[in-house]
Every structure is written in C-alpha cells, then in structure tokens.
Amino acid sequence: MKRLAERAAIVRRIRRFFEEKDFLEVETPILVPSPGLDVHLDAFGVGEGLAKYLTTSPEYQMKRLVVDGHPRIFQITRAFRAGELGARHNPEFTILEFYRANAGVLAIMRDTEQLVARVTGGSVEVEGRTIDVRPPFACMTVCEAYERFADIPPDETLRLAEHDEDRFFVLLVDVVEPALARLDHALFLTEYPATQASLARKKAGDPRVAERFELYVAGVEVCNGFGELTDAVEQRARLVHDQQERARRGKPVYPLDERFLEALARGMPDSGGNAIGLDRLVALATGSTSIRDVLAFADDEL
Numbered sequence: 001m002k003r004l005a006e007r008a009a010i011v012r013r014i015r016r017f018f019e020e021k022d023f024l025e026v027e028t029p030i031l032v033p034s035p036g037l038d039v040h041l042d043a044f045g046v047g048e049g050l051a052k053y054l055t056t057s058p059e060y061q062m063k064r065l066v067v068d069g070h071p072r073i074f075q076i077t078r079a080f081r082a083g084e085l086g087a088r089h090n091p092e093f094t095i096l097e098f099y100r101a102n103a104g105v106l107a108i109m110r111d112t113e114q115l116v117a118r119v120t121g122g123s124v125e126v127e128g129r130t131i132d133v134r135p136p137f138a139c140m141t142v143c144e145a146y147e148r149f150a151d152i153p154p155d156e157t158l159r160l161a162e163h164d165e166d167r168f169f170v171l172l173v174d175v176v177e178p179a180l181a182r183l184d185h186a187l188f189l190t191e192y193p194a195t196q197a198s199l200a201r202k203k204a205g206d207p208r209v210a211e212r213f214e215l216y217v218a219g220v221e222v223c224n225g226f227g228e229l230t231d232a233v234e235q236r237a238r239l240v241h242d243q244q245e246r247a248r249r250g251k252p253v254y255p256l257d258e259r260f261l262e263a264l265a266r267g268m269p270d271s272g273g274n275a276i277g278l279d280r281l282v283a284l285a286t287g288s289t290s291i292r293d294v295l296a297f298a299d300d301e302l
Helices: 006-022 059-067 105-120 142-150 154-163 165-181 232-249 258-267 278-285
Strands: 052-054 072-080 094-103 125-126 129-132 138-141 187-190 206-210 214-219 220-227 273-278
Touching: 006 072, 006 105, 006 232, 006 278, 052 214, 059 072, 059 094, 059 258, 059 273, 094 105, 094 278, 105 273, 105 278, 125 278, 138 142, 142 154, 142 165, 142 187, 154 165, 165 214, 220 278, 232 258, 273 278
Parallel strands: 138 187
Antiparallel strands: 072 094, 094 273, 125 129, 187 214, 214 220, 220 273
8 A cells, every 4th residue: 555645744744844944945947958967867868859858856956046045945846867766766756855055064964854853753663673863863974984884994985985986885885884774773974075975065174075964764865965065166177077977987978057057156155955865755754665655656657
C-alpha cells in the first residue's frame, strides 16, 4: 500500500515549518537552458536540438531570486536526473530546496535539523532500529570520517578527492557510508574537499575544504547543503572546469547559465542553502526503506 496520505500530511507540515520562519514559497521553471554542470549528474534534454533541459535542481533560479531581494525562500518541486533508479533514486523525484540570505552554513544546518525533527517527531524506525533525530545533530568532517572508518589520514583523503576521485568514492560508498549507517543517531558530514563542492564557498582559513554538508540518517543521504559561493568570477571558473571535466569523461557538456552568473556579478549576499530529497525524507519518516513506497508511481510502474 502506498503511503500517500502520510506523504501529504508531511508536505503540509513542511510548508507550515517554513511559513512560521517567514520563508516565501516560490516556483521556478522546470524547463531550463542549463541543468547544472555537476560531473556526476546527467540531465534529460528536451526540444528541437535539445535546446533546453529538465532541471536537475532549481538552484540557479532560486539564487537569482535571492539576488533580486527575496532573502528567505523555499520550494517543493520536481527534478529530473537521468540514469537514476533504485530504492533511493527515481529519474523524476521531488526536491525541497531553501535559501537564506545573510546567513551561513551553520544557520542552514540548524534549519535542517529543526525541520527533520518536526517531520519525524524526533525519531525514525528503520528495519527494527530506532534512530535519534533530535537536535542538535552530531557533526563529523569528511576527513575525520575517512580517518576514523577507513584509516585514511586527512592529507591522503584530500589528495584522493583531487587526484583519484574513483578511489575517493569507492571508500565513501564501501566503507564510510556503511559505518554511518550503523549509527543510532543523525549525523552531519561536513567540510567536503573543495574539489567536491563546485557551488559552495571554501572554508575560511582552510581553502582545501568547502562549506558543504550532507545529512545521514540510518545510512540515507537526506540532503546536500552549502554555504553558498557568491563570487561570480570564481563561480564561472569552477563551472568551466566542470564543463571540461564532463568533456574529458565523454559526457554531455551543458551550457553555462549566463543569467545566473550575471546575478552573482550584481551581488549576492552571504547566503546558505540546502537541497533535501523530499521522497527520502518522507520514506524515513514513515519507516520505509524504499522511496517507491511514498511515490504514487515509480518510473518502472508507468
């Protein structure tokens, strides 16, 4: 039985949470000129000559709204990523994304843990285990996690992230994430290597790492949050690098979103943002191990 009534109730709870914090709900286009250049995500092209794409995230347009004077915004919308299907993935899925101007990554982490606690009631039941999701959540840097769980020293972790990305991700998927899955509490994994965070600003005092975090609950990666990069010159350079890397790997190379870059050049305030997999969050809150239980129709049910 699909858990659609529970899903609807959770979505209402999420909207109330943001309304209480004076966030404005917005809607941005799904059909966009650039879906994002993340090397690990592929988009669906649409239209004659594949001139536009189904968005992989509303990030570019939402940041433009922040620049245009909307300091607290959130959105619940559809996103699309090619080649993703499984217990925690679907090519079409629902994303909850929010941004807060004049705030840093720590404020976004606090928003996130409060939201998750509101949605879940402070705990989730997963395969007979009770996971504590009461704030404040524990934190661990990526380098600390690799050292603790994979016996990899910080300098080597950073070297792998920059020069041997395949090995970096093998260790993440095969060693680090299973160790996080065994924890009986929620945990923020923080300070990702700067090479793994092309849209996040670098940490003050240690530019080797970025203000990026992900939340793990019972082994499920729930979100991907940033202290946002607001420097238009640096952002352009990073996106061009991503284009070059996609070309090197034989992947489709998407165009730069010039209007997004122009908005940054006009001046984006210090901001933080987060993208939450709403389907995953609902599945956790309802005790499901697969998002298909909270989707009206998964891709392979069409």
